[in-house]
Amino acid sequence: MTTAAKTKRDYSLVGESTRAAIETGLASAEWYHTDVPRKAMKELMQRSDGPAIRDTIIWIAAILGSAAGIVWFWGSWWVVPFLFVYGVLYGSSSDSRWHECGHGTAFRTRWMNDVVYHIASFMLMRNPVQWRWSHARHHTDTIIVGRDAEIAVMRPPDLLKAALAFTGILDFRYSLPTLVRQAFGTLSEEEKSYIPEMEQHKAVVAARWHMAVYVATIAFAIALESWQPLVLVGLPRLYGTWHMVMTGLLQHIGLADNVVDHRLNTRTVYMNPISRFIYWNMNYHVEHHIFPMVPYHALPKLHELIKHDLPEPNPSMWHAYREVWPVLLRQLKYEDFYLKRELPPTARPYRGEFHEVDMSAAE
Amino acid sequence: MADWVEACAVDDVEEEDVIRFDHGGRTFAIYRSPDDEFFATDGYCTHEKAHLADGLVMDDIIECPKHNGRFNYKTGAAKGAPVCVNLVTYPVKIEAGKVMIQI
Ligand code: FES
Numbered sequence: 482m483t484t485a486a487k488t489k490r491d492y493s494l495v496g497e498s499t500r501a502a503i504e505t506g507l508a509s510a511e512w513y514h515t516d517v518p519r520k521a522m523k524e525l526m527q528r529s530d531g532p533a534i535r536d537t538i539i540w541i542a543a544i545l546g547s548a549a550g551i552v553w554f555w556g557s558w559w560v561v562p563f564l565f566v567y568g569v570l571y572g573s574s575s576d577s578r579w580h581e582c583g584h585g586t587a588f589r590t591r592w593m594n595d596v597v598y599h600i601a602s603f604m605l606m607r608n609p610v611q612w613r614w615s616h617a618r619h620h621t622d623t624i625i626v627g628r629d630a631e632i633a634v635m636r637p638p639d640l641l642k643a644a645l646a647f648t649g650i651l652d653f654r655y656s657l658p659t660l661v662r663q664a665f666g667t668l669s670e671e672e673k674s675y676i677p678e679m680e681q682h683k684a685v686v687a688a689r690w691h692m693a694v695y696v697a698t699i700a701f702a703i704a705l706e707s708w709q710p711l712v713l714v715g716l717p718r719l720y721g722t723w724h725m726v727m728t729g730l731l732q733h734i735g736l737a738d739n740v741v742d743h744r745l746n747t748r749t750v751y752m753n754p755i756s757r758f759i760y761w762n763m764n765y766h767v768e769h770h771i772f773p774m775v776p777y778h779a780l781p782k783l784h785e786l787i788k789h790d791l792p793e794p795n796p797s798m799w800h801a802y803r804e805v806w807p808v809l810l811r812q813l814k815y816e817d818f819y820l821k822r823e824l825p826p827t828a829r830p831y832r833g834e835f836h837e838v839d840m841s842a843a844e
Numbered sequence: 845m846a847d848w849v850e851a852c853a854v855d856d857v858e859e860e861d862v863i864r865f866d867h868g869g870r871t872f873a874i875y876r877s878p879d880d881e882f883f884a885t886d887g888y889c890t891h892e893k894a895h896l897a898d899g900l901v902m903d904d905i906i907e908c909p910k911h912n913g914r915f916n917y918k919t920g921a922a923k924g925a926p927v928c929v930n931l932v933t934y935p936v937k938i939e940a941g942k943v944m945i946q947i
Contacts, residue, residue, distance in 0.1 A: 509892060523861070526900045585912045589902065591923075610925070617911040617926040621892060679928055774900055774909050 490626045490738075490816065492635050494671045498627025502739070508628050509621055513742040513831060514771055515790040522772070525779045525786070528589035532778040533581075536758070537597060540578070544570045548713055555709055564712070568721025569759065572649060575604035576725040577761035577777075583613055586776040587761075603691055606656035606718050608663055610684035614676045620773055624738045624746045630675055634734045636816040638809045643730065649722035656718065660695075663688035728752070728760045731798065735805035735812075735820045742831045743770040745822050749784070749794040750801045767791050790829060792822040851884065851943045862906060862917070864897035867947065872934065873897050874943055875917045877904060882936045883917050884945040890915075890922065890929035 491498040502508040517525075547570065550563030581587040582598035602609035615630040622628035634643055645651050662669075666685050668676065676684055695715055702710040728750075737745045744767055752764040763769060765780040768787065775783050788794075795801035804820065811818045824830065851865040857876040864887055865872045871887030873896040885906075889896055894910035896917075901907075906917040913927030920931035935946040 523900070528900075528902060585907070585914070591914075613925050617891075620911055677928055680925060772909075773912060774907065 490636055492626060492632060494627065494630060494674045496627060500627070502622070502625050502627045507622070507625050507739055507741065510741045512623075512771075513744065513829075515787040515829075517772075517786060521786060522774075525772070525783050526774045526776075527779075528586065528776060530588045530590055530593060532776075533587040533593070533597075536761070537578075539758075540570065540574060551713065552709065564720070567713075568717045569724045570721070571604050571717035572719070572721025573724035573728075574759040574761075575601040576729065577759065577763055579605055579607065579612070580616070580763065581761050581777050583616055584773055586774065602687075603694065604718070606653070606660060606691070606715075608660065608684050608688050608691070610680055610687050611663070611668075611672055611676055614680065618675045620770065623743060623770060624733050624736070624740075626738055630671070632738075633730055633732070634809075636738070637812050637814075640809065640813075643809075646726045646730070647723045649719040649726075652722060653719050660688050660691050664692040724756070724759055727798065728756060728764065731795075731801050731805075732763075732766045735808040736822065737819045740831070743767050744791050744824060744828070745831060748801060749791065750798055751794055751796050752798060756798070789825060789827040792824055792828075846946045848937070848944045848946050851945050854882075854938060854941050854943060857882070857943070860901050860903075862897050862899065862901050864895055865945075870947070871895070872945065872947070873906070873917070874936075874945070875901060875906065877901075877918070882938065882943050884934040884936050884943075885915070885917055885920055885931040889913060889927065890931060891927045896931075 493499070499508075544567065547563045547567035551560055551567055554560040554563060578587070578597050579601035582594040582601065585591065585594045587597065588594045599609055602612065619629050619631040624632060626632070633646075642651060663685055668681055668684060672684070673681065698710050698714045702708060731748050731750050733747055736748060740746050747767045747770050749767045750764045752760065757764060761777040762780045763777065765784050768775070768780050768783045768791075771787070772783060795804065808818065808820045849867055851867075851872065851874050852863060857863050857874055859876050859880060860878045862873050862875045865874050866887075873885050873887045875883040875885070877883065885896065887896055888894065889908040889910065891908065891913050892910060894908050896906050896908060896915075898909040899907050900909075901917070904916050904918050905914050905923065907914050908927065911926045913925070914923040915921065915927060915931045916923060917931070918933070920933040922928055922930050937944050
């Protein structure tokens with residue numbers, strides 16, 4: 482563990498850090514890549530519809546099955562396990578489906594990616610147009626302060642906020658008003674900073690479609706005089722989000738920012754098979770960031786191929802959180818503190834001058 | 845009149861694949877389609893700076909390695925976000941086992 486250059490972080494995408502990141506060359510920089518022979522990479526990149534169709538059938542069947550359980554056992558305690566399963570499938574596994582289909586790598590067939598992407602975006606209360614662009618920025622400028630629109634835990638960390646994220650309340654409080662605002666035709670300056678002008682009207686149209694479904698659901702609930710429609714559509718974004726947060730926070734939390742090497746700012750964690758199904762193998766997150774062309778089902782193979790060049794993965798989520806907790810506590814006082822990833826002796830070194838870059842130099 | 849330049853040998857490009865070709869300070873991508881035809885486009889993605897030759901050819905699509913943006917490499921047409929701007933394409937001919945492009 483180490484400390485880096487003293488810098489006050491301004492996480493806005495149109496502020497001082499943005500200017501500094503552009504001026505120091507951290508924005509849109511060349512990132513480190515592990516060398517993989519073209520032939521091997523081509524094999525890993527190959528797309529097929531089979532694995533994603535299989536997984537999507539299981540996913541939809543489990544969603545419909547648990548929804549049926551909720552309807553059937555509504556009003557009794559037996560509804561609880563069904564709510565639990567439905568909530569995680571709706572509020573958490575939709576995130577990885579959104580992610581993988583947004584990359585266009587889950588299915589070989591483009592329309593299949595698009596259909597699942599739009600369904601999952603709706604489940605997550607994410608504007609499918611806005612988030613497609615924010616995620617492109619996240620890959621270009623991963624954890625570059627002032628550039629990355631998807632930094633989950635900023636420094637110094639707000640631990641209360643991080644804890645509340647597990648309940649989904651904060652995200653809900655952000656996502657719903659954002660959709661309403663966008664449905665009324667207003668995009669924020671930050672959103673406009675990464676959504677190209679020619680795509681901005683599409684973001685408004687998408688928000689209107691989402692709002693139309695929510696309004697219909699509320700009307701249905703009022704007509705039925707029951708919470709049931711809302712528990713099935715919309716509210717799982719609250720009560721089922723915890724698994725997405727539990728796995729997603731680990732992607733980058735506590736690691737270096739403002740570096741252009743995913744081995745240093747991204748984490749790979751070995752996980753149990755159920756979490757891996759929910760998360761669609763995104764636990765191999767360093768691998769995904771270095772090679773976003775590799776579909777989720779080929780990530781374990783990619784991991785085997787390049788692990789000699791990556792830091793040791795955390796053997797479990799528990800291990801990763803135990804490792805990161807003291808780092809977060811320390812960051813409360815020293816926001817420049819971070820967990821420095823050790824590269825194995827077989828790894829190619831990282832160019833240190835990027836790592837120690839002093840953003841204040843641009844001021 | 846634009847010049848024809850030799851880009852590579854026919855056998856340098858596998859079927860349904862792409863390679864990079866640098867010439868005169870510019871970078872091009874040379875494609876061989878699954879039905880054994882050759883095509884050429886600018887070598888960089890129009891979204892950000894990424895070499896299309898590191899991407900994946902699927903039928904008539906080249907997928908960019910950086911954000912998975914897709915183009916039809918035969919026409920240069922952008923096929924959806926995050927790419928919005930079409931690729932420039934170049935005429936290609938085969939002469940004595942060499943791939944020639946007109947630039
Ligand atoms: S650089 Fe090609 S899709 Fe972004």
